[in-house]
Amino acid sequence: MTTVDDRSVAEAEIGRDRRRKEDARLITGRTRWTDNITLTGMVHLAMVRSPFAHARVTGIDTAAAKQSAGVVAVLTGPELGEEMGVLINAWPITPDQVTPVHTPMAVDRVAFAGEIVAVVAARSAAEARDAAELVDVDYEELPAAVDLKEAAAATPENGGALAHPDLGTNKSALWIFDSAEAGTGSDVEEAIARARTDGVVIEREFRQQRLIPAFMEPRSTVVDPTGEQLTVWSATQIPHVLRFAMAATLGIPESKLRVIAPDVGGGFGGKLQLTPEEWLTVALARRLGKPVKYTETRSESLMSAHHGRDQWQKLTLSATKDGTVTGLKVELLADLGAYVAIVGGGVPVLGAFMFNAIYKFPAYHFACQTVLTNKTWTDAYRGAGRPEATFGIERMMDELAAELGVDPLEVREKNWIKHEEFPFTTVAGLEYDSGHYEAATERAKELFEYDDLRSEQRRRRESGDPVQLGIGVSTFTEMCGLAPSRVLGSLDYGAGGWESAQVRMLATGTVEVVTGASAHGQGHETAFSQIVADRLGVPFEDVEVLHGDTQVAPKGLDTYGSRSLVVGGEALVKASDKVIEKAKPVAAHLLEASVEDLEFRAGTFSVRGTEAGISIQDVAGAVFAAHNLPDGMEPSLDSDATYDPVNFSYPHGTHLCAVEVDTETGQVRMRKYVACDDVGTIINPLIVSGQVHGGLVQGIAQALWEEAVFDESGTLVSGSFVDYLLPTAADTISFDLDHTVTPSLTNSLGTKGVGEAGTIASTPAVVNAVVDALRPLGVEDVTMPCTPQRVWQAIHGAGSGGSTPGAAMPHFESGGAAGNQEQPGASSTEGAGQ
Amino acid sequence: MTRIKLTVDGMAVSDDVEPRTLLVHYLREQLGKTGTVVGCDTSNCGACTVHLDGQSVKSCNVLAVQADGGEITTIEGLADTVPDRADGQLHPVQEAFRECHGLQCGYCTPGMIMASVDLLNRNPHPTEQEIREGLEGNLCRCTGYHNIVRAVQYAAEGEQP
Numbered sequence: 005m006t007t008v009d010d011r012s013v014a015e016a017e018i019g020r021d022r023r024r025k026e027d028a029r030l031i032t033g034r035t036r037w038t039d040n041i042t043l044t045g046m047v048h049l050a051m052v053r054s055p056f057a058h059a060r061v062t063g064i065d066t067a068a069a070k071q072s073a074g075v076v077a078v079l080t081g082p083e084l085g086e087e088m089g090v091l092i093n094a095w096p097i098t099p100d101q102v103t104p105v106h107t108p109m110a111v112d113r114v115a116f117a118g119e120i121v122a123v124v125a126a127r128s129a130a131e132a133r134d135a136a137e138l139v140d141v142d143y144e145e146l147p148a149a150v151d152l153k154e155a156a157a158a159t160p161e162n163g164g165a166l167a168h169p170d171l172g173t174n175k176s177a178l179w180i181f182d183s184a185e186a187g188t189g190s191d192v193e194e195a196i197a198r199a200r201t202d203g204v205v206i207e208r209e210f211r212q213q214r215l216i217p218a219f220m221e222p223r224s225t226v227v228d229p230t231g232e233q234l235t236v237w238s239a240t241q242i243p244h245v246l247r248f249a250m251a252a253t254l255g256i257p258e259s260k261l262r263v264i265a266p267d268v269g270g271g272f273g274g275k276l277q278l279t280p281e282e283w284l285t286v287a288l289a290r291r292l293g294k295p296v297k298y299t300e301t302r303s304e305s306l307m308s309a310h311h312g313r314d315q316w317q318k319l320t321l322s323a324t325k326d327g328t329v330t331g332l333k334v335e336l337l338a339d340l341g342a343y344v345a346i347v348g349g350g351v352p353v354l355g356a357f358m359f360n361a362i363y364k365f366p367a368y369h370f371a372c373q374t375v376l377t378n379k380t381w382t383d384a385y386r387g388a389g390r391p392e393a394t395f396g397i398e399r400m401m402d403e404l405a406a407e408l409g410v411d412p413l414e415v416r417e418k419n420w421i422k423h424e425e426f427p428f429t430t431v432a433g434l435e436y437d438s439g440h441y442e443a444a445t446e447r448a449k450e451l452f453e454y455d456d457l458r459s460e461q462r463r464r465r466e467s468g469d470p471v472q473l474g475i476g477v478s479t480f481t482e483m484c485g486l487a488p489s490r491v492l493g494s495l496d497y498g499a500g501g502w503e504s505a506q507v508r509m510l511a512t513g514t515v516e517v518v519t520g521a522s523a524h525g526q527g528h529e530t531a532f533s534q535i536v537a538d539r540l541g542v543p544f545e546d547v548e549v550l551h552g553d554t555q556v557a558p559k560g561l562d563t564y565g566s567r568s569l570v571v572g573g574e575a576l577v578k579a580s581d582k583v584i585e586k587a588k589p590v591a592a593h594l595l596e597a598s599v600e601d602l603e604f605r606a607g608t609f610s611v612r613g614t615e616a617g618i619s620i621q622d623v624a625g626a627v628f629a630a631h632n633l634p635d636g637m638e639p640s641l642d643s644d645a646t647y648d649p650v651n652f653s654y655p656h657g658t659h660l661c662a663v664e665v666d667t668e669t670g671q672v673r674m675r676k677y678v679a680c681d682d683v684g685t686i687i688n689p690l691i692v693s694g695q696v697h698g699g700l701v702q703g704i705a706q707a708l709w710e711e712a713v714f715d716e717s718g719t720l721v722s723g724s725f726v727d728y729l730l731p732t733a734a735d736t737i738s739f740d741l742d743h744t745v746t747p748s749l750t751n752s753l754g755t756k757g758v759g760e761a762g763t764i765a766s767t768p769a770v771v772n773a774v775v776d777a778l779r780p781l782g783v784e785d786v787t788m789p790c791t792p793q794r795v796w797q798a799i800h801g802a803g804s805g806g807s808t809p810g811a812a813m814p815h816f817e818s819g820g821a822a823g824n825q826e827q828p829g830a831s832s833t834e835g836a837g838q
Numbered sequence: 839m840t841r842i843k844l845t846v847d848g849m850a851v852s853d854d855v856e857p858r859t860l861l862v863h864y865l866r867e868q869l870g871k872t873g874t875v876v877g878c879d880t881s882n883c884g885a886c887t888v889h890l891d892g893q894s895v896k897s898c899n900v901l902a903v904q905a906d907g908g909e910i911t912t913i914e915g916l917a918d919t920v921p922d923r924a925d926g927q928l929h930p931v932q933e934a935f936r937e938c939h940g941l942q943c944g945y946c947t948p949g950m951i952m953a954s955v956d957l958l959n960r961n962p963h964p965t966e967q968e969i970r971e972g973l974e975g976n977l978c979r980c981t982g983y984h985n986i987v988r989a990v991q992y993a994a995e996g997e998q999p
């Protein structure tokens with residue numbers, strides 16, 4: 005059997021920086037975005053959305069809209085009724101989770117600004133939009149639960165605003181993990197009590213601001229009801245999950261549904277959703293019997309596609325005086341927005357396994373209270389729970405280092421798992437299979453010229469330079485390859501975590517590979533071709549990867565959580581191996597040899613000790629003809645495999661960031677960024693570095709620029725690209741990347757996943773750098789995004805910089821230099837305790 | 839309705855358009871030039887960038903009637919502008935984006951390539967900073983711009999980045 009290792013380096017596809025197969029179409033405009041699809045007789049939709057965060061809908065007058073030119077239909081929630089189905093949460097994190105009913109269109113009450121109250125169908129998109137303007141809706145405003153902390157504290161008794169008054173509470177679920185209870189560690193309260201008398205206790209509260217995924221392709225859905233199957237094209241990451249959920253909630257047999265994700269322009273978790281717009285497009289197509297298209301505008305996308313992050317994190321870390329951490333206590337408030345989305349409260353729960361990061365903490369307690377508010381719903385955004393956790397712990401490790409007056413890398417090294425200690429079972433109960441934190445850190449320091457930059461920092465500090473240098477460290481790990489189905493089951497997630505693949509040998513020797521993963525920019529067609537080309541020993545060009553259509557790839561669980569390569573790639577390997585096993589007896593038959601004497605190498609079966617051989621592609625031709633096969637053999641080499649991972653994979657890395665902070669203006673300038681990641685075996689280094697670059701900028705953007713800001717009435721203020729600051733080329737710098745490699749031991753390729761690494765690692769690296777620059781000035785935190793104004797305020801004693809002007813979620817009332825930090829004893833993260 | 843006449847990717851066209859029709863909608867919906875895409879409604883993203891009389895414009899920021907009499911090049915016709923082009927040959931900037939992995943999902947790419955071509959026409963040997971500032975009007979959410987900058991450098995130098 006061929007394995008990667010026994011092929012010569014020159015011919016190995018794995019590890020080669022192949023240019024992408026996808027690009028030929030994308031760079032010439034030969035694309036199939038959903039909005040490009042036009043079908044004869046197609047009708048276009050426009051949505052009428054609530055301008056209010058919370059209101060009763062007292063009347064909708066659609067008469068004028070119905071008279072408007074080109075209008076086919078105008079429908080409201082009560083008119084569509086059950087036809088529109090319902091949207092589901094796939095992960096109730098506790099048995100008693102409070103989950104509001106989420107209909108695709110409001111029936112009598114809206115719970116966030118942007119919620120749909122009526123839908124217009126017309127001959128053209130412009131006519132639909134014109135008519136939508138004419139729909140007259142009467143609202144009776146209700147008090148809106150906007151601020152996360154206030155929402156968590158609201159009760160019917162204290163008169164606080166409730167996002168859904170009928171539920172009687174804004175608290176959705178409280179999810180707790182305790183290492184003493186789970187038997188994975190000791191009691192955290194004891195550890196903290198001990199450290200209070202004889203050690204160090206660090207207590208901090210951090211804000212994870214709300215972000216918007218802001219994929220570049222607005223979401224779009226086309227539904228064609230004119231065939232036997234209802235065909236749905238959607239700009240989604242999850243065509244298979246979508247088909248399942250539509251079948252389950254719309255009363256359409258699954259076999260009558262075909263879902264296609266054609267070219268999809270980015271997702272980052274933002275297209276891992278079951279959306280009201282998709283459900284309504286299906287409902288209208290069924291009702292009208294015509295193909296229907298809906299494409300959102302960017303403003304609609306920013307307002308109504310789900311947001312990410314949005315937590316308050318209250319952290320308590322205990323350590324001995326030499327810097328050995330003895331316990332970590334995490335209390336989170338997580339904002340769900342108006343509804344519990346498909347993953348919903350599961351996002352912060354994923355973070356529960358990552359707060360302990362790469363460290364050997366003996367005691368750990370995690371509690372997360374999810375909270376409903378009258379804002380856009382939240383769900384996965386690149387990293388989903390893990391960036392939040394990594395930010396929290398990596399900021400805390402820097403705070404511990406500062407408290408002890410030691411280098412932040414030293415305190416990390418004291419606590420991290422040494423390479424000889426793998427496999428290591430963590431205090432959160434996961435088994436890390438492999439890693440080498442020392443090596444990645446060493447390499448990153450070298451690339452960064454760490455000691456030189458520290459000297460420069462010292463010089464600038466001593467000379468009182470108005471421009472101070474800050475150095476930020478982030479030694480992260482993450483759990484990828486979502487996920488072992490049994491683990492998902494134990495967490496009450498509604499599905500498994502396997503992935504499926506098919507390998508079809510065509511008569512002419514080319515190979516069709518079908519994957520249940522659904523790419524939207526990741527380069528699967530290229531990387532998966534490399535894997536199969538290597539495994540089968542066929543040319544890279546002869547492999548065609550098919551995906552994203554339930555008719556072509558009937559089984560799959562799609563793309564998110566850095567799972568495609570780790571889980572989907574392994575399924576490909578298994579399917580390829582089955583092809584080889586099936587081909588072997590045919591080859592033996594044709595070579596008139598016994599199966600035992602055959603070896604398979606570089607695509608050829610040969611008889612040991614002879615010159616005789618036949619390529620697998622020729623075997624495929626012989627099987628197609630089926631003239632001369634072993635007796636009783638089925639004339640097919642086609643194979644499929646479904647792989648359920650046995651563990652997560654755990655990429656890690658050391659990221660170092662240098663920033664220059666102008667203490668007179670508060671301006672932060674990126675000077676240097678080094679990332680040394682260990683993502684296990686690398687299939688295509690070009691694609692891997694692209695993933696890291698893009699991830700880095702998304703994480704850096706959280707640290708410095710991006711925030712979804714709501715005013716106190718619950719209106720999204722940052723509702724266009726004018727106000728929501730996506731970084732441009734001019735804001736960013738070039739990065740220095742390298743890799744160390746410890747292969748994953750739980751899959752045969754040794755891959756670990758890379759899609760989210762950059763985003764997870766970079767946010768704390770940047771904020772740590774900003775704080776590091778300012779620490780001599782008494783600053784110990786700057787609230788994200790670290791805008792010049794916040795940095796300036798932090799320097800001038802106004803704490804961590806205060807809230808974004810117009811923000812509905814005021815950060816801490818600034819009170820002297822302690823700023824962001826609350827008074828000891830006060831519990832501002834109310835409800836997240838035990 | 840207003841009658842407009844223009845050339846799009848080398849093809850002479852003459853159509854009636856509503857005065858409010860944006861150039862990008864005319865290209866996509868009336869001409870089927872779906873290679874050019876829409877990413878925003880505030881003229882911030884640059885995904886819709888095309889060339890009008892040799893200069894890059896955001897086609898969501900131009901009315902179709904304003905392009906009357908003009909010559910438009912979209913991503914679909916860009917390669918045809920290469921002099922003495924061999925069959926299947928790409929424009930050097932398209933080739934550079936492929937070579938340097940300057941795209942992932944590819945949604946920003948048509949606009950990014952058209953903007954880069956214009957940038958290089960105006961400044962054939964830009965510095966990294968000039969490239970970054972020159973592409974400021976084009977957003978990409980996937981690449982972090984690192985390889986887009988490499989691609990423009992590669993196209994400028996005609997050699998390995």
Ligand code: FES
Pocket residue numbers: 875876877878879880881882883884885886887896897898899
């Ligand atoms: S669509 Fe033209 S700039 Fe965004």
Ligand code: FES
Pocket residue numbers: 220269270525940941942943944945946947977978979980981
């Ligand atoms: S490649 Fe996806 S937005 Fe640029």
